Amino acid sequence: MLGESGHYGGRLVISERTEPKTLNPLTALDGTSRDIIGLISADLIHINRSSLGTEAALAKSWEMSPDGRRYTLRLRRGVRFSDGHPFDADDVVFTFEAYLDERLHSPQRELLIISGKPLRVQKLDAYTVRFELPQPYAAAERLFDSIAILPCRLLKPLYKEGKLADAWGLNTPPEQIAGLGPFRVKEYVSGQRIVLESNPYYWKIDQHGNRLPYLREIVCLLISNPDAETMRFEAGETDVISRLSAAGYSTLEKYENARGFRLYDIGPGLEYDFLFFNVNDLVSRPLGSITYKQTWFRQLAFRRAISMAIDREAIVRLVYQGRARAMWSHVTPGNKLWVNQEIPTGLHDATGARGILRNAGFFWRSDGRLIDPARKPVEFSILHNAGNVQQMQMATMIQADLKEIGIEAHAVPLEFRSMLDRIFKTYEYEAAIMALADGDADPNVEMNVWVSDGGTHVWDLTPKRKLEPWQEEVDRLMNEQLVTLDYPSRKRLYDRVQRLIWENLPVICLVGPDILVGAKKRIGNFHPAILRNHTLWNSEQLFLRQIQ
Amino acid sequence: MARYFARRILSSLLLLVSVSILSFVLLEFAPGDFYETLRLNPRVSEATVNALRSQHGVNSSLPVRYFRWVHSVSKGEWGYSLAYDSPAAPILWTRAKNTLLLTGTAMILAWIIAIPFGTWGAARRGKAPDWFVRGTTSILLAIPDLVLALLLVLCAVRSGYFPAGGMVSFDFSEMSLWAKFRDLFRHLFLPCLCLAASSFPVLLSHTRTAVLEVLESPFITAARGYGIPVRRLLFRHALPAAANPLISLFGVSIGVLLSSSVLIEVIFGWPGLGQLLLEAILQRDFFLVIDSAMLATAFLVSGNLIADVLLYACDPRVRAN
Numbered sequence: 001m002l003g004e005s006g007h008y009g010g011r012l013v014i015s016e017r018t019e020p021k022t023l024n025p026l027t028a029l030d031g032t033s034r035d036i037i038g039l040i041s042a043d044l045i046h047i048n049r050s051s052l053g054t055e056a057a058l059a060k061s062w063e064m065s066p067d068g069r070r071y072t073l074r075l076r077r078g079v080r081f082s083d084g085h086p087f088d089a090d091d092v093v094f095t096f097e098a099y100l101d102e103r104l105h106s107p108q109r110e111l112l113i114i115s116g117k118p119l120r121v122q123k124l125d126a127y128t129v130r131f132e133l134p135q136p137y138a139a140a141e142r143l144f145d146s147i148a149i150l151p152c153r154l155l156k157p158l159y160k161e162g163k164l165a166d167a168w169g170l171n172t173p174p175e176q177i178a179g180l181g182p183f184r185v186k187e188y189v190s191g192q193r194i195v196l197e198s199n200p201y202y203w204k205i206d207q208h209g210n211r212l213p214y215l216r217e218i219v220c221l222l223i224s225n226p227d228a229e230t231m232r233f234e235a236g237e238t239d240v241i242s243r244l245s246a247a248g249y250s251t252l253e254k255y256e257n258a259r260g261f262r263l264y265d266i267g268p269g270l271e272y273d274f275l276f277f278n279v280n281d282l283v284s285r286p287l288g289s290i291t292y293k294q295t296w297f298r299q300l301a302f303r304r305a306i307s308m309a310i311d312r313e314a315i316v317r318l319v320y321q322g323r324a325r326a327m328w329s330h331v332t333p334g335n336k337l338w339v340n341q342e343i344p345t346g347l348h349d350a351t352g353a354r355g356i357l358r359n360a361g362f363f364w365r366s367d368g369r370l371i372d373p374a375r376k377p378v379e380f381s382i383l384h385n386a387g388n389v390q391q392m393q394m395a396t397m398i399q400a401d402l403k404e405i406g407i408e409a410h411a412v413p414l415e416f417r418s419m420l421d422r423i424f425k426t427y428e429y430e431a432a433i434m435a436l437a438d439g440d441a442d443p444n445v446e447m448n449v450w451v452s453d454g455g456t457h458v459w460d461l462t463p464k465r466k467l468e469p470w471q472e473e474v475d476r477l478m479n480e481q482l483v484t485l486d487y488p489s490r491k492r493l494y495d496r497v498q499r500l501i502w503e504n505l506p507v508i509c510l511v512g513p514d515i516l517v518g519a520k521k522r523i524g525n526f527h528p529a530i531l532r533n534h535t536l537w538n539s540e541q542l543f544l545r546q547i548q
Numbered sequence: 549m550a551r552y553f554a555r556r557i558l559s560s561l562l563l564l565v566s567v568s569i570l571s572f573v574l575l576e577f578a579p580g581d582f583y584e585t586l587r588l589n590p591r592v593s594e595a596t597v598n599a600l601r602s603q604h605g606v607n608s609s610l611p612v613r614y615f616r617w618v619h620s621v622s623k624g625e626w627g628y629s630l631a632y633d634s635p636a637a638p639i640l641w642t643r644a645k646n647t648l649l650l651t652g653t654a655m656i657l658a659w660i661i662a663i664p665f666g667t668w669g670a671a672r673r674g675k676a677p678d679w680f681v682r683g684t685t686s687i688l689l690a691i692p693d694l695v696l697a698l699l700l701v702l703c704a705v706r707s708g709y710f711p712a713g714g715m716v717s718f719d720f721s722e723m724s725l726w727a728k729f730r731d732l733f734r735h736l737f738l739p740c741l742c743l744a745a746s747s748f749p750v751l752l753s754h755t756r757t758a759v760l761e762v763l764e765s766p767f768i769t770a771a772r773g774y775g776i777p778v779r780r781l782l783f784r785h786a787l788p789a790a791a792n793p794l795i796s797l798f799g800v801s802i803g804v805l806l807s808s809s810v811l812i813e814v815i816f817g818w819p820g821l822g823q824l825l826l827e828a829i830l831q832r833d834f835f836l837v838i839d840s841a842m843l844a845t846a847f848l849v850s851g852n853l854i855a856d857v858l859l860y861a862c863d864p865r866v867r868a869n
Contacts, residue, residue, distance in 0.1 A: 013718065018827060021631045029586060049562075101658060105599045169634050190642040191819025193718055197848045220719045223817045224827070232712045232817075235705040331725070387830075417580030417832055424587050436588065448590040455587065455594040 003525035005206055006214035006543025012523070014536065015223045015232065020194060023177055023185065024168040025148035026098055028107045034146070034200045035533050039196055040082070042180035042203075044073055044092065045141050048173055049529035049537035052337050052441045054141045058087070058149060058180060058203075065457075066487050068136030075127045080201035084186035089123040089277050094159070096121040096131075096154035104165050111143055119143075136483045139444040146439065147387030151178045170194075182540035184185035202505045204540055214524075216534075224451065233503065233518060234259060240523070242535045244516040245389075246321040252518060261520050268325045268334040268512035269530045270435030273394060275310070275382070276459040276507040277303065280427045293380055293430055296372060296447040301360035303505040308356065309405045310398055313350035315511050319393045323514040329502045332512035334530045335441045338491065340498040350404045357405065370406030379408040383422065383432040386413035391433050394510060421456055434458065435508075439532055443481060443494045450497060451478050459506055470504045522546050554817055556856065567845045570579060571838045572614050581606050582630040582832045617835060627835025631828070636835050637826065638720055644843060646715060647813070647820030651805045652697040653736060654743035658751055659801070661744070663794075667782050670763060681756065683764025685749040693746045697815040700738045710738050713817030739816040747801070754797050758790035765789070791862055799855025803848035806840075 020033040025041055028034050046057040056062075059073035079087040084095060099106050100118045112119050117134035117466070124130055133140060154176070158164045168177050174185040180203065183196035196218045204212045221238060223229040230248040233241040234255055244252070247264060256263055277297035278290060296302045312326035325333055329343040361373035370378040386389040395411035402409045409431075414422070422429045434491050436449065436456070448454035452464055474497055481493040501507070517528045517535050522545040528534050536542070583606065601607050605616065617627045625635035632639055669681030704710040711717070716757045717731050762768060763786055771781055806821055813822035821840055828836035859866050 011718075022633050024633075027633055102599075105596055105603060107586065107589070107596060110591055110593050110596060166633070170632065171634070171638065187721070189819075190639065191646065191823060192715055195718065221714060221718070221817075222819065223713060224823055225814050225817065227698070228815060228817055229712050231701055231705045235708065235712045237712060237714075416830070417584050418578075420587065421579035422585045424584065434588075436590070445590055448593070454590070455592075456590045 001539065003206070003527075003541040005208055005210070006524050007545070008210075008213075008214050008543075009216045010544035011217040012215050012240065012542060012544070013219045013221060013238045014242075015229050015238045016223045017222075017224050017226065017229065017243075019191060019222050020170065022169055022222075023172065023311055024165070025150065026104055026108075027165050029107055031532070036194060036196075037148055037179075038146070038181070038533055039183045039200075039218065039536065039539055040179040041176070043144050043147050043149065044075075045144040047142055047145040047440060047531065049531040049533070050527060052335075052531070054145070055072055057144075058092075059144070062141070064140070066485075068140070069133045071131040071133070071140060072124070073129050073131070075129065076203060077127055079180065079203040079498055081178040081180055082199040082201055083151070083154075084201055085151065085153055085177040085178065085314060086116070087149070087151075087180060088126045089129050090126075091149055091152045092129045093121050093123050094156055095147065095150045098150060098155070098159060098164060098464055099147060101159075106114050108147060111147075136485055138482055139440075139442045142440060142442055142444070147332055149180055162405075171234075177502060179202060183215075186217065188265070192222060200542065206541070213540040215539070218539065221280055232479075233261070233301065234261075236453055236520075239520045240526075240535050241518045242533075244518060246319075246323045249323060249516045249518075250321055250492070257260060260522070261518050263516070263518045264528050264530050266515045266517070266530060266534075268332040269437065269515040269534075270329055270332055270333050270441060271435050272330060272393065272512040273433060273435045273510045274330070274507040275306070275398065275431060275510060277380075277431045278429050279460045279506075281460075281462040281465070285427065289431055290428070292376070294379075296378060297431075299360060300504060301356050302362075303362075303508065305353040305356040305405065306402065306407075307505055307508045308346065308349050309353040310401050310408075310508065310510065312510055313348065314401075315397055318397065319390050320511065320513055323516060324511045325514075327509040327512050328444075329498045329500055330507065330509050333548060334512065334515075337441055337488040338443055338494055340495040341493065343498055343502050348401070352400075353405050364406050368406050369408065370497065377408065380430040381410040381412045383412050383414055383419055383429045385416045385419055385434075387416055387433075390513070391435070395433055424461065427462070432458075441531065443478070443490070443497070447482065450501070451475050468504075470500050474500050553853075553857075556853060560853065561635070563849060564842065564845055567767075567840060568617075568838065569614070571841045572610060572617075572812055575834050575837060576610050580832055580833065582834075584832070604628070606630070617838070626839045629828075629836050631831050631836075636839050639836065640821070640839050640843065643819060643821045643824045646818065647806055647809060647822065650736065650739055650813070650818055650820060651743060651809050654740045655801050655805065657740060658744040658748045659798070662748055662751035664754050666752045666753070667759050667787060669752070669756045670759035670786075671778065671782055673760060673763075678756075681752060685752050686809045688745050688749045691745075693742065693811055694815070696745060697739075697742050697812055700742055701815060704738055711735050713815075715817075715819050739809075739812050739818050742816075743812050746806070749798065751801075754793060755790075758793045759786055762786045762790040790860070791861060795858045795862065796855050798858070799851040799853075801851070802854055803842075803851030805851075806847045807844040 005026050016032045018032050021027050021030055021034045022033050023037060025037045028037055043057050044059040045054050050056045057075055060076045062071055062073045064071055075089060080088060094227060098104060099109055100112055103171045114137050122130045154222045155164060155167060158167050170188050176462060179187050182199055184199045185389050186197040187195040198216055202212055206212055223232055232238055234537040236251055252263055279297050281296055316326050326344050329340060331339045333339055363371050365371055372378055382395050384395045392413055399409045399411050423432060448456040452467055452475050475492045477497045481490045484490045484493060515530050515534055518534050519526045524543040524545055525538060526539040529537050583597050583600050586592050603612060620627050624637055626637040629636045629639055665681055669678045672678045701712050704712040711734060715735050720728060720731055722732060768786060771785055809820060810822035810826060813820045814826060825840045
């Protein structure tokens with residue numbers, strides 16, 4: 001996306017809620033580190049955060065072999081790292097060797113393993129590399145996004161000494177860190193800020209041939225409290241604010257004109273909140289009461305009634321102040337490339353929910369409590385993250401909605417990691433509210449969620465004895481779309497997955513919150529996107545209309 | 549004297565060892581670990597998460613982890629931060645210095661105000677100044693720290709006189725020495741005021757009560773009879789006699805220097821130990837949590853020790869015993 005021609009200079013002040021923990025792209029686990037690394041590094045093929053499609057980055061062009069297993073990438077010539085050293089195919093080969101090294105445990109390694117086998121990279125000449133995939137892979141081009149190319153000259157000696165994982169910590173002197181991104185590290189002050197300065201060797205130019213980036217500096221302040229972050233943006237101490245809450249957005253809206261900033265509601269992102277029941281196989285565990293309740297949770301009619309009883313529009317209205325979308329399927333309307341528009345949207349219908357339960361053999365006591373066919377009152381707890389205000393409010397509203405159909409639901413707030421411990425390790429929960437999101441819109445990243453033996457198949461993580469036909473179909477479809485290379489066929493397969501999820505409700509999708517951000521009006525080329533980094537994805541093109 | 553302090557130091561060391569063991573045992577019961585959230589990333593497999601756990605010894609037994617930590621303390625590293633992927637000591641020291649700057653300044657401010665006002669209130673018992681002192685104390689005690697901090701941040705945002713958070717401006721390194729001092733003062737003012745306001749009522753009440761008790765003693769009545777001026781009577785005779793409880797309280801003030809500002813640091817974005825500790829607890833970055841607990845305990849122990857030394861120096865009765 002070509003932006004407006006800008007002016008050189010100026011300092012952009014942004015904020016992050018947590019401090020970056022490392023500047024090493026291989027070992028970075030947290031979002032803030034990845035955001036900062038994204039500004040100081042570049043990849044071979046990049047996902048455009050605005051169009052969601054792929055675009056040339058350090059690879060100026062690429063070709064796929066007819067069988068879809070071989071990708072030949074031609075690299076840009078004359079590109080230099082931020083320390084002035086030239087970039088070539090050796091850097092690419094070294095980078096992928098490092099990412100794939102089992103000893104380094106890079107979280108991005110999984111991306112490069114296809115059907116259990118790693119992709120192979122080969123240098124053809126100084127500016128051409130070939131990647132060989134074990135099988136055709138639909139999202140192969142997208143694999144290269146966010147794999148930061150590392151300087152072989154600087155890091156290979158450390159790699160040989162087995163010290164690569166410890167390289168590029170926060171206290172590493174800036175001159176020892178080199179990347180291919182629009183900025184480079186200038187200063188890090190523990191607990192306060194990280195300052196990036198423009199990379200004088202950056203390879204991108206604007207439409208008039210001027211070298212990017214326009215900005216002289218980006219200062220990233222650490223402001224851990226969301227309210228303080230909002231207030232400091234309002235006070236003018238920061239120029240950009242990401243991940244605004246609906247409440248924060250409403251507060252700032254009042255001062256939008258007076259304080260010279262503009263707020264953006266760019267619609268739903270990729271994240272969605274959902275409710276799910278514990279249907280793990282608990283036979284070998286002493287969790288008797290949950291095992292009994294699983295007879296309800298495993299019934300489609302029960303899940304359907306719960307889904308129908310939940311007033312999603314009220315959640316949108318009251319929890320998100322209208323800045324979210326009610327969801328009936330797991331792909332948000334923000335994911336325009338993959339959302340199945342044919343999925344019917346439902347309505348809150350307590351009477352309909354009662355009808356479904358009645359047909360499934362449930363009945364009501366005189367005091368209105370729902371009783372199961374074995375004459376036990378229907379009651380369960382809903383686990384949610386105590387640190388997430390929206391989820392807390394959602395749980396309370398769901399509790400009230402379920403009361404309408406005679407179900408006693410108890411909202412149980414739990415500290416986030418304790419909640420994850422119950423969901424992933426001990427399975428001591430009945431139902432839970434969670435949110436899932438990922439850095440890409442492609443269905444491939446959700447393989448672990450929807451395939452029955454996936455590690456993020458949160459509602460049922462135990463080994464399965466027998467799959468239901470729809471689960472088998474989801475497994476087959478997800479594996480098929482993985483190797484189907486043309487978009488329309490993949491879309492058909494994934495549309496079917498969405499329909500199966502909607503019909504069988506392994507999870508009950510609730511809402512997809514909007515991406516809310518704010519920025520000073522004087523920032524040019526500011527086009528927030530639904531993919532992370534929402535605000536600075538085109539940092540090289542941002543400029544200040546009035547230089548400080 | 550030397551034997552007494554040697555015994556105190558030895559018992560302090562034993563206390564520190566006990567706290568370290570207790571911290572390890574208690575944290576063992578905390579559900580979840582640092583790598584748990586990685587499971588939420590659909591791109592990261594369970595195998596990778598488990599490999600990371602093994603690599604950093606998260607799965608090792610409690611004694612193994614404890615002795616590894618002791619070994620690392622002996623090397624001056626104080627354990628390993630999983631989040632920062634680096635030894636904990638440098639991370640802790642930088643933050644601890646910032647916390648001490650904030651809490652130390654707030655403590656000095658609170659004492660400087662509390663002592664004259666407490667003495668003044670006691671000297672004018674039942675009169676307007678006393679009512680003023682007691683009223684102020686009650687109001688400050690009634691306002692929760694959180695509310696006061698948020699109000700101050702809001703004032704800063706609306707007025708623009710003070711920065712709404714942080715420790716220094718981002719162009720601090722480019723400033724002249726005087727500008728640096730002013731910048732630091734402007735950032736320090738509100739969180740310091742907030743901290744001082746929360747400890748001030750307690751100090752003031754103690755000072756007032758202690759001085760009041762002394763003012764009723766016969767030697768003060770005798771001194772009054774000799775015609776000693778009121779100010780001299782209060783500050784040269786009454787206040788030193790009332791020093792014992794205040795010295796003990798001073799010891800406590802030193803003891804909580806590292807642990808009293810967690811909330812204020814988070815709200816004002818002060819880059820101290822409080823923010824680091826909160827983040828470490830939420831992330832289960834256990835060594836940072838244990839180190840913070842150890843530092844806080846060390847300060848508490850030192851605070852008590854300092855109070856004992858001061859009591860020994862000031863009170864002949866303690867020396868006699």
